[in-house]
Amino acid sequence: MQKTARTVVIHETGGPEVLKIEDRPLGDPGPGEVRIRHHACGLNFIDVYQRTGLYPMELPHALGMEAAGVIEAVGEGVTHLKPGQRAAYAAVPAGAYCEARVMPASQVCPLPGGISFETAAAMMLKGLTVEYLFHRTTPLKRGDTVLFHAAAGGVGLIACQWAKSEGIKLIGTAGTDDKCRLAQFNGATHCINYRTEDFASRVAEITGGKGVDAVMDSVGADTFEGSLDCLKPLGMMISFGNASGPVPPFNIGILGQKGSLKITRPTLFTHIADHSVCQAMARRLFGKVAGAEVKIHIDQRFELDQVAEAHRALEARQTTGSTILVP
Structure with missing residues (x-):
């Protein structure tokens, strides 16, 4: 040995x-x-x-x-x-x-x-992260819509395909047009270049103002506030990473003001x-x-x-x- x-x-x-x-x-x-x-x-x-x-x-x-x-x-x-x-x-x-x-x-x-x-x-x-995001964090069913940040990354590309396999509409974000095309090739219904578009405004357009059922956000500080604005009433904010830095302290009352939102910070x-x-x-x-x-x-x-x-x-x-x- x-x-x-x-x-x-x-x-x-x-x-x-x-x-x-x-x-x-x-x-x-x-x-x-x-x-x-x-x-x-x-x-x-x-x-x-x-x-x-x-x-x-x-x-x-x-x-x-x-x-x-x-x-x-x-x-x-x-x-x-x-x-x-x-x-x-x-x-x-x-x-x-x-x-x-x-x-x-x-x-x-x-x-x-x-x-x-x-x-x-x-x-x-x-892959195990995607498994718990889609099956163990909040109830998701065929036809639901989720916003997934960093959709062309390692977790993101698995999530795009996973969502497609289960009939869930995934709106992704990425930092270049090439990355957006990659996410869509892998099953994202839409992908927003966050460097050239305001992702919250674009999500509102895509969903007809209704918002998404859940946001899956591994970016952290840079996307947190915009992510909350993308949720429909009673939607779930899943903050599972800090690529841009940790989410700063915030007033929990904001969740009520924005539609009785829910939030969780899970780990694999x-x-x-x-x-x-x-x-x-x-x-x-x-x-x-x-x-x-x-x-x-x-x-x-x-x-x-x-x-x-x-x-x-x-x-x-x-x-x-x-x-x-x-x-």
């Missing part, structure tokens, strides 16, 4: 320059744990939030929340996985940017044979904390992908040594679809 694994670690918060690659000890799994050797690792904005300190962690700490590979060993009590089995995960604690690791087994999921390691690594955190890791729920969410995601209802777009690939470059591209919004790291 290889005794160490190359792992991306931060010793301080800051820019991409704080990302360091170290050889870390690699032992045997204890009770409830597995050792997995990665074939591909996913890149997500939560990794940036952790690197910058927006989401605090005890340092030093490895980064990365999703990956796919082969199980090398299982600890006592692990029954849903076995050595030699293909697997994928989005899970805590962070540490997926590495060649291999020992980790809790609960959120590691058996990977169907028809889904590649790269596809799995690119979709676990993003609350949803997948329960083992059986996590596995059920993964099976639904795998079914969407295996059934060709959702195609995972891997538009950027970086070697593990290029992790800082990958972070710079993500933060500069120079990426589309999903990005993976190859150990």
